[in-house]
Amino acid sequence: MSVAVAELATRSRVHYLNESYGVKSWLLTTDHKRIAILYMVSITFMFLVGACAAALMRIQLLEPAGAIVQPETYNKLFSIHGIIMVWFFLIPSIPAVLGNFLIPMMIGARDVAFPKLNLLSWYIYIIGACFILYTLIYGGVDTGWTFYTPYSSTYSNSHVFGAAAGVFIVGFSSILTGLNFIVTVHKMRAPGMTWFRLPLFIWSLYATSIVLVLATPVLAITLSLMAMERFLHIGIFNPAIGGDPLLFQHLFWFYSHPAVYIMVLPAMGVISELVAAYSRRRVYGYAFVAFSSFAIALIAFLVWGHHMFVSGQSVYAGMVFSALSFLVAIPSGIKVFNWTATLYKGSNSYDAPMLYALGFLGLFTMGGLTGLFLASLSIDVHLHDTYFVIAHFHYIMVGGSVMAYMGGLHYWWPKMTGRLYPDKWARFAAFTIFIGFNLTFFPQYILGYLGMLRRYAVYPAQFQALNVLSSAGASILGVGYFIPLVYLIWSMRYGREAGPNPWRAKGLEWETASPPPRENFEETPIVTEEAYAYPTRPRAVRV
Amino acid sequence: MIQVFNFGIATAASLFFPLHPPAASTIAPQVDYLYYFLTAFTLFFTFLIFAFIFYFMVKYRRRSEDEVPEEVKVSIPLELTWTLIPTAICALIFFWGSSLFFRNARPPANSMEVFVVGKQWMWQLQHANGAREINELHVPLNVPVKLTMTSEDVIHDFFVPAFRVKEDVLPGRYTSIWFQATKLGSFMFECAQMCGAFHSSMHGEVIVMKPDDFAHWLATNAPSQTMSSAGGQLFSQLGCASCHQEDSSGKYPQLAGIYGHQVTLRNGARATVDEGFLRSAIVNPNSEPVAGYSVSMPSFQGQINEVQLLDLIAYIKTLGAARKEAAIQ
Numbered sequence: 001m002s003v004a005v006a007e008l009a010t011r012s013r014v015h016y017l018n019e020s021y022g023v024k025s026w027l028l029t030t031d032h033k034r035i036a037i038l039y040m041v042s043i044t045f046m047f048l049v050g051a052c053a054a055a056l057m058r059i060q061l062l063e064p065a066g067a068i069v070q071p072e073t074y075n076k077l078f079s080i081h082g083i084i085m086v087w088f089f090l091i092p093s094i095p096a097v098l099g100n101f102l103i104p105m106m107i108g109a110r111d112v113a114f115p116k117l118n119l120l121s122w123y124i125y126i127i128g129a130c131f132i133l134y135t136l137i138y139g140g141v142d143t144g145w146t147f148y149t150p151y152s153s154t155y156s157n158s159h160v161f162g163a164a165a166g167v168f169i170v171g172f173s174s175i176l177t178g179l180n181f182i183v184t185v186h187k188m189r190a191p192g193m194t195w196f197r198l199p200l201f202i203w204s205l206y207a208t209s210i211v212l213v214l215a216t217p218v219l220a221i222t223l224s225l226m227a228m229e230r231f232l233h234i235g236i237f238n239p240a241i242g243g244d245p246l247l248f249q250h251l252f253w254f255y256s257h258p259a260v261y262i263m264v265l266p267a268m269g270v271i272s273e274l275v276a277a278y279s280r281r282r283v284y285g286y287a288f289v290a291f292s293s294f295a296i297a298l299i300a301f302l303v304w305g306h307h308m309f310v311s312g313q314s315v316y317a318g319m320v321f322s323a324l325s326f327l328v329a330i331p332s333g334i335k336v337f338n339w340t341a342t343l344y345k346g347s348n349s350y351d352a353p354m355l356y357a358l359g360f361l362g363l364f365t366m367g368g369l370t371g372l373f374l375a376s377l378s379i380d381v382h383l384h385d386t387y388f389v390i391a392h393f394h395y396i397m398v399g400g401s402v403m404a405y406m407g408g409l410h411y412w413w414p415k416m417t418g419r420l421y422p423d424k425w426a427r428f429a430a431f432t433i434f435i436g437f438n439l440t441f442f443p444q445y446i447l448g449y450l451g452m453l454r455r456y457a458v459y460p461a462q463f464q465a466l467n468v469l470s471s472a473g474a475s476i477l478g479v480g481y482f483i484p485l486v487y488l489i490w491s492m493r494y495g496r497e498a499g500p501n502p503w504r505a506k507g508l509e510w511e512t513a514s515p516p517p518r519e520n521f522e523e524t525p526i527v528t529e530e531a532y533a534y535p536t537r538p539r540a541v542r543v
Numbered sequence: 544m545i546q547v548f549n550f551g552i553a554t555a556a557s558l559f560f561p562l563h564p565p566a567a568s569t570i571a572p573q574v575d576y577l578y579y580f581l582t583a584f585t586l587f588f589t590f591l592i593f594a595f596i597f598y599f600m601v602k603y604r605r606r607s608e609d610e611v612p613e614e615v616k617v618s619i620p621l622e623l624t625w626t627l628i629p630t631a632i633c634a635l636i637f638f639w640g641s642s643l644f645f646r647n648a649r650p651p652a653n654s655m656e657v658f659v660v661g662k663q664w665m666w667q668l669q670h671a672n673g674a675r676e677i678n679e680l681h682v683p684l685n686v687p688v689k690l691t692m693t694s695e696d697v698i699h700d701f702f703v704p705a706f707r708v709k710e711d712v713l714p715g716r717y718t719s720i721w722f723q724a725t726k727l728g729s730f731m732f733e734c735a736q737m738c739g740a741f742h743s744s745m746h747g748e749v750i751v752m753k754p755d756d757f758a759h760w761l762a763t764n765a766p767s768q769t770m771s772s773a774g775g776q777l778f779s780q781l782g783c784a785s786c787h788q789e790d791s792s793g794k795y796p797q798l799a800g801i802y803g804h805q806v807t808l809r810n811g812a813r814a815t816v817d818e819g820f821l822r823s824a825i826v827n828p829n830s831e832p833v834a835g836y837s838v839s840m841p842s843f844q845g846q847i848n849e850v851q852l853l854d855l856i857a858y859i860k861t862l863g864a865a866r867k868e869a870a871i872q
Contacts, residue, residue: 033788072740142738150714151697155663155739168735174666240844242827246713247699279603280610285617299605308701310735311711312718315648319641326633330626336623340592343599350604350620358596365592369585372633376640378574378647382707385700385735450580451704453586456743462732506607 003044013420013516015218030115031518037416038122040524043089043097044485047128050084053077053480058440058471064461065514074457075142076158080132082145083163087170088129090397093257093405094266095212096121098179101416103181105509105516107198108190108525113183121176122240128170135162144455146256148445149237149248153229160230164223171216174262190508192527199507199531200289204269206295211258211265211300219255222248246311253304259299263397264364265293267404270334271357274407277505278354279346282532285338292331299328309380314330320378325375332368336361351503352426356407360436363399367392370445388448391441401439406433406484414487414502417513419495425487425526433480439473465486544736548637567751570647575594575707577639583633588615595831599844639698650721655682658853661692661699661734664741667850671857673773674764678747680732689721691818692851700736703749709735715826717819756847774858776849779844796833799862807834821856 016033058076060066067076100118104111112118117381121339135141141163152160171506174518185198185206225236226248235241237248274285283289284404305313339361348354370392374380414420443466459467501510512521566572603612657680660667669674672744682688692701694714702709706722715853734745752760770775778784786795801816808814809832823830826849847855 071738073741075737075740078733142740148698151738155697232808239713242830245715249716278610279617280605281612284615285622288622288656304569310709312713312716315645318644321723322641323637326637329633330630333629334622334626336592338622340595340599341621343596343603345613345615346599347601347605347610348599348600348603358600362589366585366589369588372585372636373578373581375748376568376581376636377644378640378707380640381576381644381709382574382578382704385702386710446562450733451702451733453702453733453743455737458743521637535611537611 002199013513014517015513015514016514016518017417019518023249023396028113028119030119032100032115032118033416033516033520034106035118036097036099036189037095037124039092039100041123042122042125042129043092046084046088046432049133050081050089051481053081053084054126055474057081058474060457061467062461062471064459064464066458069457071178071457072142073140074453075144079163079457080136083132083141083167083395084265086145086259088125090263091174092125092177093263094270094408095205095262096125096173096199097210097264098270098405098408098412099177101179102412102509103184104188105207105512105520106202106507107185107188107193108508108521108527109184109188109409110519110524111353112270114180114213118178121156121173122433123179124176128168128173130168131526135159136191138162141234146252146314147223147226147230147248148237148252149226150243151243153226153237153248164227166436168220168223171220173240173483174212175216178209178216181209182213183435185209185263186432190525190527194527195355196287196290197376197530199267199459200272200293201269202287202377203290204265204293207297208262208265208269208470210260210386215258215262215301218251219259222255227252236396246313249308253307255299257304257307258297258300258341260393260396261296263401265296267364267401268276268293268332270404270408270411271339271360274353274357274404274411275342275506276532276534277344277411277503277507278351278357280504280534281342281346282530283338284341284344285334286531289335289338292334293329296328299324299331299374300490306380308386310379310384322375322377329368329372329375332364336365336368347427350427351409352421352430353411354436355427355430356403356410359430360400360407362436363403367395367399370395384450384454386448387444387452387454390454391444391448394441394444399441401477403433406430409488410484411503412509413491414498415509415514415516417492417495418470418498419491420430420489420498421484421487421495421504425483429480429483429487431485432476436473436476436480440470440477441473443467443469443473446501461513469541470493508535564704564707565726565728565730566707567724567728567730568703568708568826569723569725570643571705571707571725573643573834577636578741580639580817606725615826618821623805630770636676647721650689650719651687654687654721656780657682657688657690659690659692659701659712659739660670660695660849660853661701661745663697664734664745665683665737666701666732666734666745666747669770669850669853670761670762671768671770679825680749681757681760682751683751683754684727687721687756689719690715691853692721693822693853695718695849697738698736699734699738699745701732702735703732704732705730711736717822726748727751727753733798770854770857771852771861772858774856775790776862777847777855778858781847786838786840794836794838796836798859801862802860808832809834821859822852823857842870 016031096447139159142158142162143156144174185202228234229237235243237243237245239245272283272289282306303325305317305323306325309318374383376391408427447463447466452459500513508525510528563575566575656671658669666678668680692712694712696714699712700709700801701712709722710718710720712718729748729750730748734742734747787798805813805815814820826842826844828842
């Protein structure tokens with residue numbers, strides 16, 4: 001009976017989801033929580049489009065001669081898969097969904113610093129996405145997500161402009177979101193919320209925002225130059241009219257390598273929260289974890305040349321970029337060791353978000369360590385542009401970032417919706433994703449060293465067995481992603497009432513109701529303790 | 544220890560499927576050795592992290608909802624340990640990988656030269672004696688071979704997995720790789736840089752032959768003209784000879800013996816005359832003008848294709864050779 005009463009209480013309570021109804025109340029909202037939901041729906045849709053492209057690719061590669069499509073179509077599939085997954089799913093995923101929802105609540109604010117700008121970022125994202133969908137429907141783009149010149153600027157007959165325009169536009173969405181977060185963290189913290197009391201999620205999103213604001217304009221410039229070259233033949237990248245095709249690669253990777261960290265730093269922030277909440281202790285080495293985010297953000301700007309070891313760049317430049325690439329691995333290692341150490345003498349639970357976090361630790365470790373192969377010059381010569389590279393960055397981007405996004409979504413879902421999902425299904429899905437992921441991408445490491453090249457629509461017959469294994473894994477992975485889609489939607493109506501703090505976790509976001517009221521807190525909280533102030537008992541003294 | 548471990552995983556896994564492509568060049572075993580070291584290192588650390596996670600998750604599992612965990616103080620020595628040990632290992636791998644790369648960066652002086660032109664979607668290869676091949680490359684066993692490569696259109700990449708060599712092939716400039724084959728047989732080469740619709744069909748085979756067989760093959764496939772004699776013909780056809788002749792009283796650059804020498808540019812910089820320098824001097828003569836000559840040369844951009852350019856450069860290189868030999872004697 002008491003459950004029914006509580007249910008009634010939540011229904012009658014006014015919160016951000018039920019304070020107003022109707023399409024207009026959503027499309028004109030300036031509430032950071034509603035904007036987060038808008039982003040969540042949009043990026044889930046784009047993820048499904050990108051995943052369909054991946055599914056078709058894995059079907060194509062079941063047979064060495066290509067099972068279903070012409071090579072030209074295959075090129076369009078991997079291009080759209082890359083463009084959508086990088087710019088329309090991974091980059092906005094954790095920052096724009098979880099970041100938008102949580103940053104103000106975690107620092108005790110009512111909203112972000114510029115709520116209208118926040119809504120504008122979402123509209124810019126939608127305009128960019130429309131360009132991409134237009135490109136897809138009207139014939140696609142075949143340059144790969146990297147748009148290398150002079151192929152993109154002179155030789156491709158596909159819709160390069162539409163795709164580049166979409167990416168150009170969505171970049172401004174990133175810049176505005178980054179700007180908003182930086183100002184919010186500086187100016188909107190509640191009384192007592194000092195920098196070293198901030199949750200590590202805030203630290204890592206702050207570092208991400210700096211990279212977003214500094215790196216994304218370079219992408220905009222690069223793509224504009226490419227488009228100008230394509231239409232006006234101004235001779236920047238085409239050597240036939242005095243340009244330099246490698247200049248594009250330098251500019252592109254000057255953005256796109258930091259972009260890798262735009263995708264993975266927020267994931268690291270989520271993992272810090274999950275590990276702390278489910279082991280009920282402060283993250284081990286808080287300051288080391290916080291500052292390693294900044295070390296990563298800084299060095300990320302200096303390693304772009306490791307994408308160009310075989311491009312004809314000088315041997316000495318290659319050596320400098322190789323050394324810096326090894327250096328950027330160290331702070332990531334520090335984080336993994338600290339998270340693992342947090343589990344030591346913790347009160348560790350096996351809730352679904354924790355399983356995602358542990359999955360992240362394993363997969364990110366493998367992804368990071370295989371990155372050392374690619375940072376090493378003479379091995380990269382052999383592995384460059386092979387499936388080894390594909391496997392490596394999917395371990396980071398999918399094994400790392402998507403696992404963290406899923407973990408974060410499960411952790412904060414009760415806060416966002418006020419409901420709990422079925423925990424058994426959630427744990428089952430986490431396992432399925434982990435198994436499916438490894439089956440899909442582990443064989444690709446071996447394929448890569450054997451010499452199977454990326455972006456190949458047809459391939460030598462001796463690689464078939466491993467490719468079939470990989471495609472089989474992809475189907476399991478697909479099922480793993482489908483299950484949460486079903487039970488999360490189901491839980492919005494039928495899930496158990498969560499209450500304000502179902503995990504008994506620390507953090508300001510858990511001190512307000514679920515779902516939170518429009519203003520987040522009934523009254524502005526005053527912070528008196530550090531993040532993760534979980535109770536501990538003194539060390540046992542041996543007698 | 545590591546060697547034994549490497550050998551162990553290599554043999555265990557190779558019972559099911561191969562773990563590396565054939566190792567058929569001098570550098571291939573060296574690259575494989577570093578690869579297996581890194582694989583062992585990766586497996587070790589992955590298992591280490593997994594083992595700690597499993598141990599902590601089981602030993603310190605939550606036993607009751609109200610459990611209060613024991614206090615743990617952050618240990619700075621521990622933080623330093625897991626910062627410094629990985630840094631040291633990374634430094635080791637960096638030096639290992641870089642020194643291998645650096646040692647193999649320059650082709651030996653006695654390398655046999657082959658010229659490669661990539662275009663959508665085929666490879667044209669040419670030997671110094673003029674013998675041409677399409678999507679096939681015949682080379683002798685145990686002889687260093689240097690490939691000088693360029694593209695007619697987009698960026699391609701010449702990759703021979705069995706030799707562990709790969710380099711982008713760019714329009715408008717020359718890049719080069721070299722290898723020394725150590726096994727007879729034919730080995731796949733592929734385009735590694737996405738170059739359009741039929742990118743994945745842009746492949747061919749390197750055929751490694753015994754030196755005698757190769758000499759025979761080369762002789763039977765020799766056309767009437769070597770690259771340099773074809774270049775000589777172009778040299779007079781295109782009117783190069785009218786300015787670049789022996790007695791032009793210092794008005795125009797002398798080409799005899801210029802290959803491999805340093806020249807001073809008008810902006811004061813020094814440049815070595817190599818294939819790339821000669822190429823840009825022909826198609827884009829005013830980009831790096833040589834000091835001391837006031838007359839500007841017309842550009843041959845668009846009037847001459849990449850194969851002809853290589854012929855012309857081969858001819859210019861022979862202009863020096865005769866003089867050098869004379870000087871040595």
